[in-house]
Amino acid sequence: MQLVGIAAMVRLQRQLLLAFVLTHDKQSGVDRCFIATLETLIELVMACKRKQPSNKDMGGLNGQRLKGFCRFCGVRAELAMFAEGESQRDIDEHLRLSNLYCSAHRPKTPDGSWNPAYRQAMRSVTQFDLELARLSRQCAIRTEPLAKSGDELVDTYIFRYMLGQTLHLADEAELRNLARLMVDMKLTDRKKQILALQKLGFNQSEIARRLEIERQAVSKALRSIPDCFRISIA
Numbered sequence: 384m385q386l387v388g389i390a391a392m393v394r395l396q397r398q399l400l401l402a403f404v405l406t407h408d409k410q411s412g413v414d415r416c417f418i419a420t421l422e423t424l425i426e427l428v429m430a431c432k433r434k435q436p437s438n439k440d441m442g443g444l445n446g447q448r449l450k451g452f453c454r455f456c457g458v459r460a461e462l463a464m465f466a467e468g469e470s471q472r473d474i475d476e477h478l479r480l481s482n483l484y485c486s487a488h489r490p491k492t493p494d495g496s497w498n499p500a501y502r503q504a505m506r507s508v509t510q511f512d513l514e515l516a517r518l519s520r521q522c523a524i525r526t527e528p529l530a531k532s533g534d535e536l537v538d539t540y541i542f543r544y545m546l547g548q549t550l551h552l553a554d555e556a557e558l559r560n561l562a563r564l565m566v567d568m569k570l571t572d573r574k575k576q577i578l579a580l581q582k583l584g585f586n587q588s589e590i591a592r593r594l595e596i597e598r599q600a601v602s603k604a605l606r607s608i609p610d611c612f613r614i615s616i617a
């Protein structure tokens with residue numbers, strides 16, 4: 384950690400964990416222990432980070448607690464909830480409260496079984512971070528596309544979609560929840576392109592031609608998109 388710094392250390396641990404989940408994890412007892420160990424190491428590194436002296440204000444330490452957001456969404460992590468007296472969890476419960484995850488995304492459920500939502504969120508963490516970064520870049524600006532996705536239509540979609548929202552950069556919880564929803568609802572970049580073109584007045588055949596895909600693929604994609612992601616604003 385002295386060599387690479389805390390942020391790089393956390394990234395490295397996360398990458399190792401992700402690599403394991405994606406390639407080796409068979410959900411065996413040993414695998415679970417290994418994942419739990421890596422999670423503990425990450426928590427340890429995060430704990431070290433929080434122990435760093437802050438420059439000035441008392442807010443530094445609290446600020447470092449990242450408002451206690453779950454790694455995978457905009458809900459606060461269990462420990463943060465507990466610290467603020469909002470948790471209903473019984474204090475005698477032998478389960479350790481999670482520093483890093485909300486109750487929906489904790490690695491294990493209260494009965495000790497493995498939590499599928501954790502695994503799914505871990506698999507999609509890169510996409511979550513990507514969507515969150517795009518939404519964050521765009522959310523405060525109403526004059527031009529700024530998502531910088533590398534694709535003009537995807538940028539157009541995020542620009543138009545955010546016009547219909549009232550989010551600001553400070554609404555971190557809502558932004559994180561929105562990014563989570565996009566990932567969980569599988570609003571892929573392809574679907575964003577289709578929605579952008581539809582908003583620009585293209586019909587399904589024209590969208591298919593433009594994106595060089597089958598028209599059926601366009602209509603299938605459109606059917607699968609939840610209403611909340613359609614661009615409401617004219």
Ligand SMILES: [Zn+2]
Pocket residue numbers: 453454455456457458484485486487488
């Ligand atoms: Zn969560």
